[in-house]
Amino acid sequence: MNLLATESFSSCSSSSVDDDFLIRNILLTHDPDGRHLDSELLLRATENIMCYATTLDVLDQRFDAIGTSNICNIEAIASEEPWGQTIYKMSQEIHCRCYVDGDLHTQAMSLFDMLGPYRWDAKVALVLAAFATSYGEFWLILQLYARDHLAAAVAILKHMPSDISWLKPRFKALNLLVKTMVEVTKCIIKFEGLPLQQVLLDSKAMAVTKSQIYIATYWIFRSSLACCFQITDLMKHEQVYSKSTPIAALELLSLAYKLRGLCRNLREQVDLCHQQIEKGWYKKLLNLFKETHADNQEVLHTLFALKDELPFRNCSSQTKPSCVHVEKGWYKKLLNLFKETHADNQELGISELKSKVVLLLISKPELLSIDGILLLVQQTYDHPDHKNLGGSYEILWVPIPSSDTWNFAEERSFDFYANSLPCLSIRRPWLLNSVVVKFIKEELNYKEEPLMVVWDVRGMVTNSNAIDMMLIWGAKAFPFSASREKKLWETENWTLQFMVDGIDTLLTKWVEEGKNLCIFSSSSLDWIREFSSKVKEIKSTGMQLDMIYVGTRNQSEHVQKILAIIDDEKLGSSLTLIKMNFFWIRLDSMKKSIVRQEQTVHTQRILEEVSEILDSDKIEKDWVVIGRGSATGLVKLQGKKIMEYFDLFPVWGENVGKVGLMAAIRAALEPPLPATRCNYSNVVSYDERLMEGTVVCEQCKRPMEKFVIYE
Known part of the structure; x- marks a missing residue:
C-alpha cells in the first residue's frame, strides 16, 4: 500500500x-x-x-x-x-x-x-x-x-x-x-x-469528553x-x-x-472533569470520616480499593530479619534483598484488615532510616506482646513521593522496603488517586515526615500520629490511641528500666537483676579512660557498678574508634552501633511524644531529664546517669562535676551500705537535708522489685516509706 x-x-x-x-x-x-x-x-x-x-x-x-x-x-x-x-x-x-x-x-x-x-x-x-x-x-x-x-x-x-x-x-x-x-x-x-463511580459528573461534560475520547482513539x-x-x-x-x-x-x-x-481540546475537558471529581470526592471523603461505621471496610475501600480489588501487598511469608539478631548480619541481609526476586508476594484485599486496628504508616518511599526501621520492627512484630495480641493490629505502609510522579529511585526504594518488612504496603502506590493523596496531606497532616495514623476497628481516627508512641513502648501501647498514650505517660516514671527498655538483651537482663548501672556518653577518649579508672577504683572496694557506653547521636568514625578501644582496653561495656541508634531514637521519640501531650508536673519532669541528655549530646558535653532497675530518682552528672564527685568517693562511699549507691551519691551532690521529713507522696504501679529497693523522695531526698494500696 x-x-x-x-x-x-x-x-x-x-x-x-x-x-x-x-x-x-x-x-x-x-x-x-x-x-x-x-x-x-x-x-x-x-x-x-x-x-x-x-x-x-x-x-x-x-x-x-x-x-x-x-x-x-x-x-x-x-x-x-x-x-x-x-x-x-x-x-x-x-x-x-x-x-x-x-x-x-x-x-x-x-x-x-x-x-x-x-x-x-x-x-x-x-x-x-x-x-x-x-x-x-x-x-x-x-x-x-x-x-x-x-x-x-x-x-x-x-x-x-x-x-x-x-x-x-x-x-x-x-x-x-x-x-x-x-x-x-x-x-x-x-x-x-x-473514580466516576464515586462522584457523578455533569452529564454534558461527560458526553463531550467521551465523544472526544472516541475520536482521539x-x-x-x-x-x-x-x-x-x-x-x-x-x-x-x-x-x-x-x-x-x-x-x-x-x-x-x-x-x-x-x-x-x-x-x-481533550486535555481541557479531562481537566474539567478532574476538577469536578476532585471537588465532589474530597467532600465525600470528609463526610465519610465524620460518620460512624460498623467496621473499617468502607473507609479502606474508598481510599485504596477503587482501582484495585487487591490493593495490599504482603511479604510476611518470606524469611524476615529479626531485630534480636541485629549483630549477625542485618545490614548484609537487607542489602542482599535488593538482588533477590520475590515471587511470593501475597496480594490482599481490604477484608484482611476487618476487625483490626490499622496503623497507617505514611512516609516517603525511602521510609525511615535503616536503624529507625529496625527499631520499628522490633517494637511491633518482634515485641513480646505482639503474639499475645493475636493479630489485633496491622501496619499498612502508604508511600507518597515528594513530587506528583514517581521516579526510578523511589520505585526501587519502595520495592526494597516492601519486600523486606513484615508489614502490609500499598501494592501499587503510584495508582493512588490525587484526591486521596491530597486528603492524606491536608486532612491527615502529612508534611513529608513519617506519620502513623491510627484507625480503630470502625475506621475512626484515634491517634493522629502514634509513631513516637510505637518507638517508645511498642506493642505494649495497643490499641495505640491518643488516650492510651496519655495514660502511659501518667503511669511512667523516669527510671533506668524505662530509659533503656528492650534495646539490648544483656542490658535488659542487668536492669531486671537490679544491678547498679552507669550509662555514660562522651566523644573524648581521654575522658573515657579517666572515668573508667575512677569506676574501677570504686569497684575495687567491693561495690558493684557496671559501665555502659551509649555513644552519641552522630555516629562518626571517631565514635566507632572509641568503641573498638573500649573493647580492647576493657574500659567497660558498650552498645553496638545499631543499639546506640535505638537508644537515641527512643530518646528523641520521648521528647516529641511528651511535647504533643498536655503538660503535667509529672511529664514535665521527664521532659526535662530527656532534654538535658539530648542537649548535652548536641554540644558534645560528657554526661553520666546512674540508676538501678525500676527505681526512681536517677543520678545525673554532667561535665566537670562527674570527676569532682567521683573524686569524693572516700567521703560519700561510707554511706552506700546504709542508703544505697544512688542515695549516697545524691547526698554528696545536694545540700544538707532539712531537719524534718516532708509530706511528699508518689503513687506508682506495683512491682515486687520496688519493695526490695530504696526509693528516694524527690523533695527532701530521704528514703521513702513504702505502703501498698489495694483498689
Missing part, C-alpha cells in the same frame, strides 16, 4: 456529521467484558522505547529506567491471554496491513474490532505498544548496523537505508507524531482513571498505522524514498497537527 497515493493533508479534517457517524461505528465495536490492563504502566514502558529509539528529537529522559524496571509488573486482569501475547498479535496485524491494499480508515476500524473487549485506555495503550515494537526494532537496527555485523546483515535483508541524511525531515515529523500520540493517550488514561489508531506504513515505505531503493521524503513528512505532520488539536 502506498500511503502517499491515498492520503492528503485535507483528508485529516472532518465535519461534526462525519464525527457522529464515526462515533456510532466505533461504539458498535466496543464490547467490554470486564478485563483490565495496567495501561499507565504499559504506556510508561512504551514511552521508554520511544525515548531510546529517538535520536533527532530526544524525549523526556526521566522514563529512562522506569518503564524497564516495572514492565514485568504490568497486570492484565480477567484476560484470556497474557498482555504480551496481545501486543504481539496487534503488532503482527498492523505490520501485515502495511502490505495489504486498503485505506487507513478501514484498517483502523479493524483494530477496533480486535480490541472490542478492552476499555478505552487499554485500547490505545495496546496499539501504541504494538507500534513501539516495530518502531523500536527499526531504530535499533538503524543505530547498530554501522558497528554491529548482525545488525548490518539484518539491515541488508530488510533493505534498510544506509544513509539517513535525506530522511531527517521525515524522521522529525515521525517523532513529532509519536510524541503527540503519547500525549493524547495520557489524557485518555487520566480520564479512565477518574480513532486518530491514534490511524496515526499508528500511518507511521508503520512510513517505516515500511523506507525499505526501498534510496533514489525512491529520497524524492518522496518531503511529501511523506507533510503527511505525518498533518496527522500530528490533527492530533495536537484533539489533544488540546
Whole structure:
C-alpha cells in the first residue's frame, strides 16, 4: 500500500456529521467484558522505547529506567491471554496491513474490532505498544548496523537505508507524531482513571469528553498505522524514498497537527472533569470520616480499593530479619534483598484488615532510616506482646513521593522496603488517586515526615500520629490511641528500666537483676579512660557498678574508634552501633511524644531529664546517669562535676551500705537535708522489685516509706 497515493493533508479534517457517524461505528465495536490492563504502566514502558529509539528529537529522559524496571509488573486482569501475547498479535496485524491494499480508515476500524473487549485506555495503550515494537526494532537496527555485523546483515535483508541524511525531515515529523500520540493517550488514561463511580459528573461534560475520547482513539489508531506504513515505505531503493521524503513528512505532520488539536481540546475537558471529581470526592471523603461505621471496610475501600480489588501487598511469608539478631548480619541481609526476586508476594484485599486496628504508616518511599526501621520492627512484630495480641493490629505502609510522579529511585526504594518488612504496603502506590493523596496531606497532616495514623476497628481516627508512641513502648501501647498514650505517660516514671527498655538483651537482663548501672556518653577518649579508672577504683572496694557506653547521636568514625578501644582496653561495656541508634531514637521519640501531650508536673519532669541528655549530646558535653532497675530518682552528672564527685568517693562511699549507691551519691551532690521529713507522696504501679529497693523522695531526698494500696 502506498500511503502517499491515498492520503492528503485535507483528508485529516472532518465535519461534526462525519464525527457522529464515526462515533456510532466505533461504539458498535466496543464490547467490554470486564478485563483490565495496567495501561499507565504499559504506556510508561512504551514511552521508554520511544525515548531510546529517538535520536533527532530526544524525549523526556526521566522514563529512562522506569518503564524497564516495572514492565514485568504490568497486570492484565480477567484476560484470556497474557498482555504480551496481545501486543504481539496487534503488532503482527498492523505490520501485515502495511502490505495489504486498503485505506487507513478501514484498517483502523479493524483494530477496533480486535480490541472490542478492552476499555478505552487499554485500547490505545495496546496499539501504541504494538507500534513501539516495530518502531523500536527499526531504530535499533538503524543505530547498530554501522558497528554491529548482525545488525548490518539484518539491515541488508530488510533493505534498510544506509544513509539517513535525506530522511531527517521525515524522521522529525515521525517523532513529532509519536510524541503527540503519547500525549493524547495520557489524557485518555487520566480520564479512565477518574473514580466516576464515586462522584457523578455533569452529564454534558461527560458526553463531550467521551465523544472526544472516541475520536482521539480513532486518530491514534490511524496515526499508528500511518507511521508503520512510513517505516515500511523506507525499505526501498534510496533514489525512491529520497524524492518522496518531503511529501511523506507533510503527511505525518498533518496527522500530528490533527492530533495536537484533539489533544488540546481533550486535555481541557479531562481537566474539567478532574476538577469536578476532585471537588465532589474530597467532600465525600470528609463526610465519610465524620460518620460512624460498623467496621473499617468502607473507609479502606474508598481510599485504596477503587482501582484495585487487591490493593495490599504482603511479604510476611518470606524469611524476615529479626531485630534480636541485629549483630549477625542485618545490614548484609537487607542489602542482599535488593538482588533477590520475590515471587511470593501475597496480594490482599481490604477484608484482611476487618476487625483490626490499622496503623497507617505514611512516609516517603525511602521510609525511615535503616536503624529507625529496625527499631520499628522490633517494637511491633518482634515485641513480646505482639503474639499475645493475636493479630489485633496491622501496619499498612502508604508511600507518597515528594513530587506528583514517581521516579526510578523511589520505585526501587519502595520495592526494597516492601519486600523486606513484615508489614502490609500499598501494592501499587503510584495508582493512588490525587484526591486521596491530597486528603492524606491536608486532612491527615502529612508534611513529608513519617506519620502513623491510627484507625480503630470502625475506621475512626484515634491517634493522629502514634509513631513516637510505637518507638517508645511498642506493642505494649495497643490499641495505640491518643488516650492510651496519655495514660502511659501518667503511669511512667523516669527510671533506668524505662530509659533503656528492650534495646539490648544483656542490658535488659542487668536492669531486671537490679544491678547498679552507669550509662555514660562522651566523644573524648581521654575522658573515657579517666572515668573508667575512677569506676574501677570504686569497684575495687567491693561495690558493684557496671559501665555502659551509649555513644552519641552522630555516629562518626571517631565514635566507632572509641568503641573498638573500649573493647580492647576493657574500659567497660558498650552498645553496638545499631543499639546506640535505638537508644537515641527512643530518646528523641520521648521528647516529641511528651511535647504533643498536655503538660503535667509529672511529664514535665521527664521532659526535662530527656532534654538535658539530648542537649548535652548536641554540644558534645560528657554526661553520666546512674540508676538501678525500676527505681526512681536517677543520678545525673554532667561535665566537670562527674570527676569532682567521683573524686569524693572516700567521703560519700561510707554511706552506700546504709542508703544505697544512688542515695549516697545524691547526698554528696545536694545540700544538707532539712531537719524534718516532708509530706511528699508518689503513687506508682506495683512491682515486687520496688519493695526490695530504696526509693528516694524527690523533695527532701530521704528514703521513702513504702505502703501498698489495694483498689
